[in-house]
Amino acid sequence: MAKKNAKKSKKKDAKRASDDSISSALRVTPGFQLSDLDPTATPAFSGKKQDAAEAMESTRAEIDDLQERLYAGGRDGDGPAILLVVQGMDTSGKGGIMRHVVGAVDPQGVKLHAFKAPTAEERRHPFLWRIRRELPEPGYIGVFDRSHYEDVLVVRVHDLVPPSTWGRRYGQINTFERSANDKGIHLIKVMLHISADEQKARLAERLERPDKYWKFNPGDIDEREHWDHYQEAYQAVLDKTSTDENPWYVVPADRKWYARLAVQQLLLDKLRELDPGWPDADFDVAEQKRRLAAT
């Protein structure tokens, strides 16, 4: 029996080591060039689609447990939170991440927000105003489907503000994210990286299938015309805002199954790093047992 357990835990350790390497393989380090990364690659994972699904399933229970601890720890208004920021070109699979990765977590503890073009009210405030309002409270996993980074992506590509204005935003974003860290918010910043060909195929599919028409936006074809400019803007984001405290992870996303596994792994690694314990009782357990027994 002891032997069996030892074997089991050894196997688990081996699995863990290879899991960690997905995160480290995707972490942006100085000199990283987006154009050098093959969007069809599956860094630190040698399996196929079915293996990825199995790998995701095998860590579900652990994620559930860690997430419940995180949530429990926040109930007294204190303790850490996680913020998963998901960026990527149109059709890069942000929706699939929301459904398959975020959707697998207890919805009670998740706060998801999709950032669209700012409303008239939002435009009257500094660009971080609407972002600040959506930061997760202690215990929560906040998820941003698009984010403050749109303010140096679409905004930069389309000259929605003068270059001197968007140029200042990288530094403002770094400061903002550090102040979020000071409040106990741990960021996971993910860019889903697809190829232009894969985007074309995904848009074509949306035009072929009536069940996908709802996802098609004619504006996506206009945006596609600015592909190179967007890649440049993403490169600038990675150069200027991938910091030691709040690094970016670039996930090759032409294979949806890999992207989902990778993001789940990033979330799991962050939860393991936080390793939240169960909060102590804020009542006298023995006394409450006595009271209950007397009923």
Ligand code: AMP
């Ligand atoms: P989707 O994610 O497909 O629902 O589209 C949301 C749209 O909102 C995208 O076209 C984004 O570029 C746009 N968007 C998000 N944030 C901003 C922003 N800060 N300024 C301008 N457009 C934005």
Ligand code: MG
């Ligand atoms: Mg869209």
